[in-house]
Structures are given as structure tokens and as C-alpha cells.
Amino acid sequence: MTTAPQRPAAAPASRGVVTPLRLTWLHLRFQFLETIRIPMAVIGNMLFPALAMAFFVVPQQEVAQNPLWATTAVAGLAMFAVCSASLFSFGLGVAEDRQLPFDPYVRSLPAGPAPRMAARIANSAIFAVLGLLPLIVVAWLFTAATVTVLQLLAGIGMVLVALVPFVLLGMAIGYSMPAKAALAVVQVVLFPLAFAGGLFLPPMMFPAWLDAISKVTPTRAARDLLDQALTGTTAYGGAWLVLLGWTVVFAALATWAYRRDEGRRFR
Amino acid sequence: MSAEPIMERVQSTRVTPGEVSGEVVAVRGVTRRFGDVVALDDVTLDVGPGELVGLLGPNGAGKSTLLSLINGQRKPDSGTVRLLGGDPRDAASRLGLGVTPQETGLPATLRVGEVVDFVAGHFPDPVPTGDLLEQFGLAEMARRQAGALSGGQKRRLAVALSLVGRPRVLLLDEPTTGLDVGARQALWEAVRGYHAGGGTVLLTSHYLEEVQALAQRVVVIDRGVVRADASLDVILRRVALRQVVLTCATDLSAWPGVVRTGTGAAATPGSDGGARQTLFTADADALVRALVRADVDFRDLEIRGASLEEAFAEMVEPGMPGEGAER
Numbered sequence: 002m003t004t005a006p007q008r009p010a011a012a013p014a015s016r017g018v019v020t021p022l023r024l025t026w027l028h029l030r031f032q033f034l035e036t037i038r039i040p041m042a043v044i045g046n047m048l049f050p051a052l053a054m055a056f057f058v059v060p061q062q063e064v065a066q067n068p069l070w071a072t073t074a075v076a077g078l079a080m081f082a083v084c085s086a087s088l089f090s091f092g093l094g095v096a097e098d099r100q101l102p103f104d105p106y107v108r109s110l111p112a113g114p115a116p117r118m119a120a121r122i123a124n125s126a127i128f129a130v131l132g133l134l135p136l137i138v139v140a141w142l143f144t145a146a147t148v149t150v151l152q153l154l155a156g157i158g159m160v161l162v163a164l165v166p167f168v169l170l171g172m173a174i175g176y177s178m179p180a181k182a183a184l185a186v187v188q189v190v191l192f193p194l195a196f197a198g199g200l201f202l203p204p205m206m207f208p209a210w211l212d213a214i215s216k217v218t219p220t221r222a223a224r225d226l227l228d229q230a231l232t233g234t235t236a237y238g239g240a241w242l243v244l245l246g247w248t249v250v251f252a253a254l255a256t257w258a259y260r261r262d263e264g265r266r267f268r
Numbered sequence: 269m270s271a272e273p274i275m276e277r278v279q280s281t282r283v284t285p286g287e288v289s290g291e292v293v294a295v296r297g298v299t300r301r302f303g304d305v306v307a308l309d310d311v312t313l314d315v316g317p318g319e320l321v322g323l324l325g326p327n328g329a330g331k332s333t334l335l336s337l338i339n340g341q342r343k344p345d346s347g348t349v350r351l352l353g354g355d356p357r358d359a360a361s362r363l364g365l366g367v368t369p370q371e372t373g374l375p376a377t378l379r380v381g382e383v384v385d386f387v388a389g390h391f392p393d394p395v396p397t398g399d400l401l402e403q404f405g406l407a408e409m410a411r412r413q414a415g416a417l418s419g420g421q422k423r424r425l426a427v428a429l430s431l432v433g434r435p436r437v438l439l440l441d442e443p444t445t446g447l448d449v450g451a452r453q454a455l456w457e458a459v460r461g462y463h464a465g466g467g468t469v470l471l472t473s474h475y476l477e478e479v480q481a482l483a484q485r486v487v488v489i490d491r492g493v494v495r496a497d498a499s500l501d502v503i504l505r506r507v508a509l510r511q512v513v514l515t516c517a518t519d520l521s522a523w524p525g526v527v528r529t530g531t532g533a534a535a536t537p538g539s540d541g542g543a544r545q546t547l548f549t550a551d552a553d554a555l556v557r558a559l560v561r562a563d564v565d566f567r568d569l570e571i572r573g574a575s576l577e578e579a580f581a582e583m584v585e586p587g588m589p590g591e592g593a594e595r
Binding site: 034 | 336339340341358359360361362363365367368369370372373374375377378382386387389390391392433
């Protein structure tokens with residue numbers, strides 16, 4: 002090992018900054034690398050929505066062979082897959098990362114919470130879209146679901162917008178508690194949200210009181226907006242407001258939890 | 269009297285005493301609690317440009333907590349922490365900061381070169397990855413996953429990472445714990461090289477030896493309180509004690525050169541009336557020679573180095589009755 006003196010930064014003259022955009026790109030690249038270095042996790046995430054489609058929708062012929070119902074079912078499953086992946090893989094991922102000793106180190110690097118969080122959302126988006134590809138193939142081959150290319154693109158765009166609040170909610174949970182607690186809380190949050198949002202049962206079957214509750218959940222707003230993008234069924238008024246409102250609330254919660262977090266280690 | 273913390277530290281590196289902007293690290297009246305545990309109690313510590321300060325203390329003394337306040341990971345409950353003139357909680361203040369990750373904390377699936385690239389990407393003018401790995405003898409490991417490195421290689425990578433951004437100040441937390449002698453010497457050389465180039469270093473250690481090898485100024489911290497802040501020589505005189513254990517009928521606690529006696533040692537009479545005594549002294553050879561010359565009747569002589577904890581005891585428990593009061 003040679004020991005040429007490490008020249009410290011010459012003077013305040015060379016004291017530039019790395020732009021937030023470059024920092025986000027940097028964190029995205031390395032989060033992506035870390036994710037794909039464990040290929041089984043990626044494959045599992047990619048297959049889950051397609052398998053759910055194959056087991057729960059394809060065998061029900063009256064749904065699978067009705068173009069509108071089948072497309073709606075695909076929308077619901079896609080949304081559930083995206084919610085689940087966002088909350089588990091990425092939200093919970095925060096809680097797990099936080100237990101690694103590398104995390105306090107990364108926090109000591111000159112980057113605030115924004116680049117890391119933005120990178121996490123982008124990474125989540127990449128794998129969400131990858132996960133939807135097998136689902137789309139199954140739906141195309143085995144059901145009557147039908148969309149135009151424009152509708153498909155609108156749907157993918159909608160998924161990307163709709164996953165943001167769920168990643169943020171996952172992060173708020175992940176930064177607030179240890180991984181084991183986060184796992185339990187994510188499960189407790191995900192299933193009621195998915196059910197009330199009409200991802201399992203179509204909301205047309207809901208009684209009026211449940212429908213009223215449903216319409217203020219982010220899952221319902223996301224589901225109806227995705228349905229609108231794919232089938233042209235008009236979403237209820239206020240769906241955008243609900244989705245964006247929750248996005249703002251969860252972003253604030255995630256930022257608060259991040260700032261308050263000081264790692265699990267004592268000293 | 270040993271109770272008084274020594275604070276006669278060298279002022280020469282200061283720009284102007286009391287002028288905050290000149291300090292690289294300025295910790296003022298900082299208290300930090302974890303639940304009921306007071307990890308840091310009203311700690312004040314200034315590090316000026318170009319200083320190499322060793323933060324010495326037993327495990328759990330509050331050293332790492334102090335570093336986590338300086339690197340922005342934690343906030344003090346009260347008091348202020350400034351890093352390079354700014355709040356360490358702001359990312360911009362940390363542009364001139366170099367920190368080592370804990371060796372167990374490297375992302376195992378990333379390649380060595382990738383880890384360096386990732387850290388380097390945070391800084392406007394990083395050391396090129398190839399040069400850095402070359403300098404730390406890790407060039408041929410660049411394509412290996414970080415999890416495949418040996419303990420010594422991980423340590424070297426950790427110190428390399430702290431230098432990649434050409435920092436103005438380096439925080440090193442126990443940089444060579446668990447390393448063999450050769451690897452330790454090599455890392456010490458790297459730290460000295462950085463310091464010779466004008467860098468400021470604050471390093472923690474619970475090894476006196478490590479602080480002795482590197483630091484010019486030593487801050488002793490224990491149970492969250494700064495016990496001493498002085499030049500290396502002054503601290504060495506205080507803590508580099510030898511422990512002389514012997515059985516003797518005469519009470520030797522007031523003998524010249526005995527700094528203090530071991531706790532509860534005076535009252536263990538043996539069968540022949542001799543008492544087992546533990547004497548702490550700066551020079552065990554001189555003490556033993558003096559005892560022999562004075563024809564003191566002792567037996568079962570043992571001499572060993574005092575551990576840091578034992579050496580600190582005199583600073584840690586001030587004014588204990590019956591302890592070496594002649595100082």
C-alpha cells in the first residue's frame with residue numbers, strides 16, 4: 002500500500018456541489034444494482050401479479066371472457082400488485098436497510114433525504130412496470146381483456162403516478178419502526194386498504210356507506226383512475242384530488258419520519 | 269490533585285480564541301441522552317484546521333455518539349454542533365467531511381469499484397476510483413464483491429472511502445480495531461499522509477497505542493464527560509501507568525512515585541501479616557529499584573501495564589478518599 006499524501010480539497014475555490022438530479026441518478030443506479038444482484042427477488046415480484054391473474058381471474062369464464070370486466074379485473078390486480086410491491090419491497094426495504102450499518106454511513110454523505118427518496122420511488126417504478134409485463138401477457142393470451150395501444154400507455158403512466166403514495170407510505174412506516182414491526186404494520190395496512198379500495202371485489206358491490214369510505218382511500222382513487230385510463234369508464238369526481246392529497250400527506254409523513262430517524266444503534 | 273481535568277491545551281492552531289468560524293469542528297455545551305442514559309453531558313470540543321486529535325475513552329464512553337453528532341446523524345438535546353462553519357444536519361456542510369463506514373457495513377453484493385464510485389459520486393472533485401484503490405492496495409479487488417473482502421481489506425476500503433471526496437476533515441471511528449500489526453501500520457501511514465497534506469483528523473480509539481501513534485492532541489472522554497484535553501505528552505504522563513502488585517507488611521500507598529493504589533487493596537492481610545497491594549506508578553522500574561534499595565520486605569511481585577480503564581480511574585473518580593493524594 003503506497004501512502005502518497007491525500008491532497009485535501011485545495012480551497013473553497015473548488016467547492017462545487019453535485020446537483021440533486023445527479024445525486025438522484027447516482028442513488029437510483031446503485032439501488033437498481035443492489036436490487037438486481039438478488040435475481041430471485043426480482044423474478045418473484047415479476048411473476049406474482051401474473052400468477053394471481055392466472056389463478057383468480059382466468060378460471061372465472063364469465064369475467065375472463067367479458068372484455069370490460071376482464072380489463073377491470075386486470076386493473077384491480079395490477080393496482081394490488083403495485084401497492085403490495087411498493088409497500089413491501091420498497092417501503093419495508095427501508096426498515097431493513099436502516100438496520101444495516103451502511104445506512105448511517107450513507108446518511109453522513111453530502112446528500113439530503115430527497116435524492117434517496119426520489120431514487121427509491123424511481124427504482125420502485127422500474128420494477129413495478131417489469132412486474133406488469135407478465136400480467137399483461139397473461140391477460141392478452143387468456144382473457145378477453147382488450148385495450149388500445151394508447152390506453153395501455155395511459156394505463157402504465159397511471160400506474161407510475163399511483164404507486165408514488167404507496168412507496169411514500171411504505172417509507173414512512175419503514176423509517177418509523179424496526180423491520181419486524183414494519184412488516185406487521187404493512188400487512189395490517191395493505192389488506193384493508195386493498196379491500197376498501199375495491200381491488201378484490203368491485204366497488205359496485207359495496208353498500209353505500211362502504212362506498213363512501215372507499216372513495217376517500219388512495220387505493221380506490223388509484224383503481225378508478227387506472228380503470229378510466231384502460232377502459233374509458235369515467236372515474237368518480239375527486240379521484241385525482243384524493244390520490245394527490247394522499248401523496249402529499251404520505252410525502253410529509255415520510256420526510257418527517259426520515260428526519261426524526263437517527264438509526265437503531267445506540268453508540 | 270488528580271480530580272482537576274487538564275485543559276491546558278495548545279492554542280497555537282487557533283485562528284483567534286473564541287472565533288467560531290475558524291474551527292473545523294465546534295461542539296459547544298452539548299448534551300445528548302438516550303432515554304435515561306446520558307451519553308454526553310455538557311461536552312465542549314473545538315478542533316482547529318490541521319489538527320490531529322485523538323478521542324480516547326473506554327467502550328461506551330460516548331465517543332461514537334459524539335462523532336454521530338458531528339457527522340449529522342444525530343441531533344444534540346442541547347448545545348450546538350458546527351462542522352466547517354455550518355450545521356452538520358445540512359448536506360452541504362458535509363461536502364468537506366470524510367467518514368469511514370463500519371467494516372461490517374459495506375453493501376455485500378456491490379463490487380468494490382462500485383462502492384467507491386457510489387461514494388465518489390457525492391463529491392464535486394473526487395479522487396479517481398482507480399487511483400484510490402491503487403493507493404490502498406485494492407486495485408486488483410475492484411471487480412470483487414465487497415462481501416468477499418477480508419477483514420483487513422474491508423478496513424482499508426473503509427478508510428479509502430473516507431478520503432474519496434478529498435475531505436477537509438476526517439472522522440475515523442476506531443479505524444484499526446481488530447487489525448494485525450502490519451495492516452494497522454499501513455493505515456496509520458495513510459492517516460499521517462492525509463494529515464501531512466493539511467487535513468484535519470478527529471479519530472476515536474480505545475487503544476492508547478493508536479492515539480499515541482497518531483495524535484498530537486488528546487481528548488479523554490468517559491461517561492459522557494470530557495476528562496482531559498491536552499497535548500499527547502501530558503496525557504501520556506497521566507494515563508500510561510504501570511501496575512505493581514506485591515505483598516508487603518508496610519503500607520506503600522504513600523511511597524514516592526506511587527500515583528494511587530488499587531481499590532480495596534490495602535486491607536487483605538496474608539497469613540504472615542503482609543497485605544496484597546496494587547500500586548499504580550508511571551515508572552515501575554524506578555519504584556521497584558527504590559523498594560529494593562530501601563530494603564522493603566516484599567514478595568510475589570507482579571508488574572503489568574494498566575488498562576486504559578484502570579488508568580482513567582483517577583480521572584473518572586475524582587477525590588476518592590485514601591487515593592494517591594500527594595499529587
